[in-house]
Amino acid sequence: xxTLTCFSYACSAVPQxxxxxxxxxxKILLPASILHKIDQRDDVEYPLFFKVTNPVCEFGRVCxxxxxxxxxxxxxxxxxxxxxxxxxxxxxxxxxxxNPPEGSYIKLKPHKTEFIDLPDPKQILEHIMSKDxxxxxxxxxxxxxxxxxxxxxxxxxxxxxxTIKIINTDLDLDFDQPHDYIEPxxxxxxxSPPRNxxxxxxxxTGKFVPFSGKGRALGSK
Numbered sequence: 001x002x003t004l005t006c007f008s009y010a011c012s013a014v015p016q017x018x019x020x021x022x023x024x025x026x027k028i029l030l031p032a033s034i035l036h037k038i039d040q041r042d043d044v045e046y047p048l049f050f051k052v053t054n055p056v057c058e059f060g061r062v063c064x065x066x067x068x069x070x071x072x073x074x075x076x077x078x079x080x081x082x083x084x085x086x087x088x089x090x091x092x093x094x095x096x097x098x099n100p101p102e103g104s105y106i107k108l109k110p111h112k113t114e115f116i117d118l119p120d121p122k123q124i125l126e127h128i129m130s131k132d133x134x135x136x137x138x139x140x141x142x143x144x145x146x147x148x149x150x151x152x153x154x155x156x157x158x159x160x161x162x163t164i165k166i167i168n169t170d171l172d173l174d175f176d177q178p179h180d181y182i183e184p185x186x187x188x189x190x191x192s193p194p195r196n197x198x199x200x201x202x203x204x205t206g207k208f209v210p211f212s213g214k215g216r217a218l219g220s221k
Contacts, residue, residue, distance in 0.1 A: 001094050001095065001096045002034060002037075002094065002095045002096075003055075003092055003093070003094055003095075004030075004031070004073060004074060004075040004092070004093055004094075004095055005073055005074050005075070005090055005091070005092055005093075006052070006074075006075050006076075006077060006082065006087055006089075006090070006091050006092070006093040007074060007075075007076055007077075007089055007090060008076070008077060008078065008079040008081075008082045008089060009022060009023060009076055009077070009078060009079065010079055011089045012029075012074075012076045013071070014029065014076055018066075022066055022078060023078055023079070023145075024078070024132060024143045024144070024145040024150065025064075025066075025078060025131075025132035025133060026061065026062075026063045026064060026078065026081065026132070026133050026135065026136075026142070027063065027064045027065065027066040027078075027132065028050070028052065028063045028064070028065060028066065028075055028076060028077045028078075028081075029065075029066055029067055029068070029069055029070040029075065029076040030050065030065055030067075030068050030070050030075055030095065031068065031070045031071065031072045031073065031074065031075075032068045032069070032072075033072060034050075034068060034095065035068040038097060041097075043099075044097065044099075045099050047064060047065070047134065047167070048064075048065045048097070049062055049063065049064055049065070049097075049098050049099065049100060049134075049135050049165070050062070050063055050065060050095050050096060050097055050098060051063075051095070051096045051098045052075065052077060052081070052085065052093050052094075052095060053085075053093060053094045053095075053096070054085045054086055054087055054091070054093060055092060055093065055094055056086075057086060059085060059086065060085065060094075060096075061081055061084060061085060061137065061140065062098050062100060062135050062137055062163045063077065063081065063135070064133075064134045064135050075093060075095060080143060084140070084141075098163070100135060100161065100163040100164055100165050101160055101161055101164060101165065102164065102165050102168075102169040103136075103158060103159065103160075103164030103165060103166050103169055103171050104159050104160055104164075104169070104170070104171065104172065105157070105158065105159035105160075105171065105172045105174070106136065106155065106157070106158050106159075106164070106166065106171060106172070106173055106174070107155075107156040107157040107158075107173075107174040107175070107176055108125070108153050108154065108155060108156060108173070108174070108175055108176065109153065109154040109156045109175070109176035109177070109178065109179065110151060110152075110153050110154075110175070110178040110179070111151070111152040111153065111154070111178065111179045111180070112151060112152075112178055112179070112180055113178045113180055114151075115144070115151040115153070115178065116175060116178060118146070121175075122173055122175075124144070124146055125144065125153075125173065126173070128144050128145070128146065129142075129144075129166060130166065130167050133166070134165060134166060134167045135163065135164070135165050135166070136155050136158060136163070136164060136166060137155065137158070137162055137163040138155055138156070138157060138158045138162040138163070139154075139155065139162070140154075140155050141153065141154050141155070142155065154176075156176050157174075
């Protein structure tokens with residue numbers, strides 16, 4: 001386990017193109033010294049994943065590594081992860097190598113119904129998540145950027161463990177109802193017998209309603 005100083009991409013010397021690429025992901029930049037340490041171990045599997053933890057509250061998130069090009073002693077993360085961990089720019093964090101199991105199942109809950117209204121939202125998720133979120137943890141919220149629109153999505157459930165790898169694996173994907181989903185109002189059909197509207201009007205107003213009285217055949221005595 002190593003202690004590094006954490007900065008978001010926005011407060012780093014990371015090129016703007018890389019910042020835009022990684023802003024909506026859980027990919028981090030680590031210094032080369034971390035890779036050198038990992039290479040000395042015999043139990044390491046690639047791709048590499050690390051848990052970034054706030055040592056004050058001991059809350060962390062498992063992230064993928066984009067590159068080992070961070071300045072020595074620093075780790076760069078997307079800003080939303082900095083917020084998620086309750087950190088400020090320049091806060092110390094601990095870094096620990098993690099090897100989560102391959103996922104078999106994931107259940108997601110979009111914040112907005114408009115996401116599931118997109119054409120083939122499952123295909124969109126499979127494409128973006130395999131690229132930007134190769135590892136996910138139950139209870140976290142990810143941000144999917146699609147055609148310049150951001151969609152926040154909660155990870156409701158994961159199997160076989162709380163943290164799973166989702167790349168190069170067969171993964172069953174389910175959707176929960178979005179947060180803003182509203183059940184459609186079902187209008188019950190009116191099965192009451194027909195009413196004599198004109199007669200009802202007379203009873204209510206006390207005024208004469210034409211042709212509302214009792215009928216009588218013409219010419220009768």
